[in-house]
Amino acid sequence: MKRIKKISVLAIGLLAMMISVTSCDFGALNDAVDDFKVVIGLEPINTTSTVLLKDASTGELISRSVQVQFEGENGDDVIDVYSDPVDEDEVDGGILNFGIDNSVTPSETNPVRVRLIAEANGYVTTSKTVAIESEGANEFRIRMMRENDRPSGVNASTNNNASASDDGTVEASYTVNANSSDGESGTTVEVASGTRFVDADGNALTGQLRTRVTNYSPSDVSAMQAIPVDLVDEEGNPIVVAGASQLRVTDANGRVASSAELTAKSKVDNHGPVSYTVRVPAASSLRVGEEVYVFGFNANGESIISAPYPVEELGNGNLGVVYTSSEVPFVTVVASLLTFATNTCSPLITVNRNGNNGAITGRVFGTGIVADLRIPQGVSSGSVEIVPATELTVELQTASGAVFTETVNICAQGGSYTVDLPAPPSNLIDATMEASLVCQNPDESVSVTDLPGASVLYRKTDAPQGAEWRVANNTEWDFDEENNALSGGSFDVQDVEQGAEYTFRITFDGETYERDVVVTGTTVTYEEVIESDICG
CATH class of the missing domain: 2.60.220 (Chondroitinase Ac; Chain A, domain 3)
Incomplete structure (x- = not known):
């Protein structure tokens, strides 16, 4: 846990109360000391990003420690959970979270661009730029190649x-x-x-x-x-x-x-x-x-x-x-x-979801060109910056893991292409997960007001190697003012199999908490044990 830099008004109020009783009531002072608790007040961050660092051969999240530097056009605008500027971060478990200073507002016409330079023992140093086009939670994927295990080609x-x-x-x-x-x-x-x-x-x-x-x-x-x-x-x-x-x-x-x-x-x-x-x-x-x-x-x-x-x-x-x-x-x-090419276009990929509610990931590729594509939950189209007027493969994967692939000259179709996705299996549902947060020490509680920039990843517990980790959305954290603690949070998952067990990973400030949970219905509650300095 990084050094505490912001103390909430809750703690300051308790401190003031302690001072006020010292002159007349030592018993009250002792009670105040016993009840005194410091709570870290963390400011909301308008724009956050989750980057999945994946092994280029296996598709799995990189388990080794990865050192990431923030460079590029908006590298100086990157902040940590305390809203303080940072120029690097150490990532364990392949999940990188960072924020953008609230004074900077990204948009499609003026995206925030951060070049991530990732280094890990046994991997080729990788430098990739992420373009953030909107406020809220954003997600990206970066592949790193192991020096002794190269992918095909x-x-x-x-x-x-x-x-x-x-x-x-x-x-x-x-x-x-x-x-x-x-x-x-x-x-x-x-x-x-x-x-x-x-x-x-x-x-x-x-x-x-x-x-x-x-x-x-x-x-x-x-x-x-x-x-x-x-x-x-x-x-x-x-x-x-x-x-x-x-x-x-x-x-x-x-x-x-x-x-x-x-x-x-x-x-x-x-x-x-x-x-x-x-x-x-x-x-x-x-x-x-x-x-x-x-x-x-x-x-x-x-x-x-x-x-x-x-x-x-x-x-x-x-x-x-x-x-x-x-x-x-x-x-x-x-x-x-x-x-300089005369025959190019910036293609728009539209999907008829046909019941597929979750985020859709994919790519558009051909000889010498590849572009990642992501269509968020609740949205029906996504675009690629520019491609040549030639046959390219459009590959899309739904939240349930179904893959659609077709080769087409998108530019010849006016730069627009519509995909009819197959209907998902009937046993898939959308669910709201409600996680209560408890500390390993039962005498402690989570002493922060929020988890800004935290991410939640999930996939089936028995998923094969390389299966895609999905990022939950609509994540909210609940601060219990009466007990002066962060009590838990909720997040939504789409197209999950009812009755199946999923692994959930909550990542915040470099710490990851993992729990296997059976999705029994549209609302599921579970308990996550926190083992870090945010307990107190």
Whole structure:
């Protein structure tokens, strides 16, 4: 629990009462001391967000500790449960909650944008921007890739045979290839002899070098969503990916290359020390001579390279892009700019719910492009920023877990597409869950006036691995003024199976409380035991 920064008027009133009795009635003073209780008065937060940090391979919430930094356009507007500004947070259990300062009001035309930089042991550092378009509770999902468990469409190749002299000079040229499993795309990196790799502090990499190239297939939606940076140009506009890769060079001392330079021993003329050949899939529909851009991003998701290159013939019927660089970006992306494309649209997806009451999650994707889509409970449509006029797959999942998939050229239909969802099973209901909050110590009670920014997640207890966690809505917390304690709260869940057991997770200020509850009807009560500093 963070340091207490706001004391409610309830506690101040009790303190004043104690002072007033000290001059005449010591018995009353003792009684007042016995009854004295500090209650933390937490201010309401108008705009809150819940971010689910998910493993890109399993779909499960990440169980390891994740360090998250808040950056970007509105990074300075992020606040904690005390309404104090924060620039980072440590997340356990894969559930991140944060608020936006009440002086900032998001809207569809003026969204609040926060770039989240997430780091966890064994995972690839991931930088993603969330765009908050309304006040109230918002939710997002970010996928992080484990270094030793990559999702489909992500392939890596490692060379451990290269070495550098004591002054950092690479002694012999070498090549590393990473190709997609379907053979449609790939990345080849060639390092010239006489190259010197240097880390961010200017130290040369020496001795045995470990060079790993990771290729992300633009044809695989899982690979596209695993790319650990925003797929946008320097102005924040979406791009169509033709190829994406990571190059990581390390030495035995743990130094990581951030740039490369040619030494006097180099035999390469008029070229950069590192050469990239990116083979693009045929489905990208690129043509020889067509201009694409090479974007390089650092680990914070910031663009450090942006340059145009022509598409070339690579032989054997393959097309691709060849370029050299003295930088070693965290991620490199070859892409077409949608802002220059003539046939694009910003599609509106409308659903005929047909009895599906809960929030609908999904995505719109095709070769080189993927966009998440969420249609909240009580709403019947959602939009995607911009897509090319080509066949794309629309995938939607209802709150009950039913999945709808169809491939369609939305732009050819005027940028609007309507989905008729199948009716849910007859045993599904909507329910209001009423949770009473008690402390582990029966002599204590929950000593806060509210749980601003708290989230409640739920899914069936026997759900298979990777099943979607849903976020409850209409969450309200009840402060009992007579007993000077937070007594409990209520929240709504949609399309749950009556008689089935669900797992509920309440997360507040970095603490998560989990309980398995059978949904017996439209109103269900249960007790949650709190074990934290908010008890007193």
